[in-house]
Structure formats: C-alpha cells, structure tokens
Amino acid sequence: MTYLEKAFEALGDPTRLAIFQRVAARPHSVGEIAEHMPVSRPAVSQHLRVLKQAGLVADVKDGTRRVYQVKPEGIDALKKYFDQLWTRNLNAFKAAADKASERKNNDSSSGNRTGKKVI
Amino acid sequence: MTYLEKAFEALGDPTRLAIFQRVAARPHSVGEIAEHMPVSRPAVSQHLRVLKQAGLVADVKDGTRRVYQVKPEGIDALKKYFDQLWTRNLNAFKAAADKASERKNNDSSSGNRTGKKVI
DNA sequence: TCTCTAGGTAAGTCATCCCTTACGTTAGTG
C-alpha cells in the first residue's frame, strides 16, 4: 500500500473528506467536528484515525481534548502528484498534436495503412 | 455529491487508481489495461466507467476498441484544489506562528487565563 | 453473411466498510 493509495483511500469517503476539509480550514477538536456532522463522535474518531494513518492530519493533546490539524507534508505530496500529472499531460497532448499534424502532412511516410490509430 | 467527492471516491480504490495511473501515462484500450492487471476485463470496464463518471477520463471509439485517455479538466480541478489548500495552509501556519510569538511577548493582553489554547 | 474481436452489461456472491452502542481511559474540577 503506497502513500498515494492510502491518501486517496482516506479521502475517498465523503464523510471523511468533509472532516478533512473542516480540519483543513482550521484546527478542530473531535467534539467540535462531531457537532457539525451527521454522524456520532466515535465515528468521527475513527475517521480521524484513518486520516492520521494516511499522513493527512496530526493530533496535539490539549488537556482532555485532542486537537487535529492538517499535516502539510501530506498536502504537499498530493499537490506535487497532480502538478506532475498536469505537466506530463501537457507534454502528452502536445506530442499527440504534433503527431497528428505530421500524419496529415505526410501520411505515406507511415507504415500504418489500416486507418487505425497507432497506440 | 460534489465533483470533488466523486473524484476522490473514484481514486479511492487501489485497483482503480492503478488503472487511472496507467491511462494517465498514455492512452490505453480496455484490453491493454486488463492485460497488466490482476482483475478481469469486465472489472476494468466497470472501473473505467466510474472514472469516466467522475470526469477523470474520457473514451474515444476506434473500431471495436475503445481508447481511454485522461481528461485534463479533471486533473486541473484536483490540482487547483490542492494548490489552494496548500496556500491557505501556509497562511494558517504563519498566523499561528504570529499569534504564538505575540502571546509570548504580552500574555496579559489576552483574556484567556486557563492555559488552554483558544480554538 | 458468417465469424472473430473488443468491450459493455446483468446477476450474484463475498468481503469490506461505515456506523452505532457500550465501555475504558485520561485529565481537569469541586
């Protein structure tokens, strides 16, 4: 199980995503989160554990309370992933566009006569 | 169900994430994907449908084949989401740091005498 | 037209999960 898999699996549940977004807005205690959620407090606890194990949040003890906050490294990793994906996709599209125009200008240079795209 | 929820739910399954990453690397037909996956071809079809409904991939017909490729808008939306999250978190951390040093320099200015953090 | 290939769909099963209630634990307070 890679880090990315764990992160996406953690954010894959709508309730958990909502909790994550709330924590991302500002640090919250467990009770504060549960107040504004349609599920019980233990459920919130369990979701927070998953988010924590995925490296997306961290908790700080404050008396009997436990304050959860976003873990910047987690967000950074996801941000970088999509940045890379975006960049590579730009290149892929550019290459595809070049290939298409090249084929248009000089189709006979290609050995492909089936009409099918070469994937 | 928001767009973000659908996207994360789609990427939340490891098998589906693997399929998405394969398609993201370069366009693939369904059979090509299934060849390198530990699940059956119908399973891949079902995963691709979920990814498509989430707006992450698109398909192009090519004879009897169906070639799937990444949908740039989907990646862009996720990229922007984490960019924003990252920026806001930077600000949040800066604010927290400022507040901490301010409290250290002039603690009496605060009405909070409990020692608990004001969240 | 007959056949083959590629892929979507239906139905069913088994595992995984999400949530609840109940309980245990720790820290603050009188």
Add this chain to the structure above:
DNA sequence: CACTAACGTAAGGGATGACTTACCTAGAGA
C-alpha cells in the same frame, strides 16, 4: 476522592462495492 468532560476502542450489524461468470452488442474482415 468523586464527578465530569473529552476521547479512543471493541463488538456487532447492515449496507455498499469490487469481482466473477455469463451474456449481449457492434465493428472489421473473409
């Protein structure tokens, strides 16, 4: 020390979902 507040954990149940096999459809080529 007793009580409360805040939270984590255990156990169980009901629902979701991921996968399989079987079937159906559409396009390509003889």
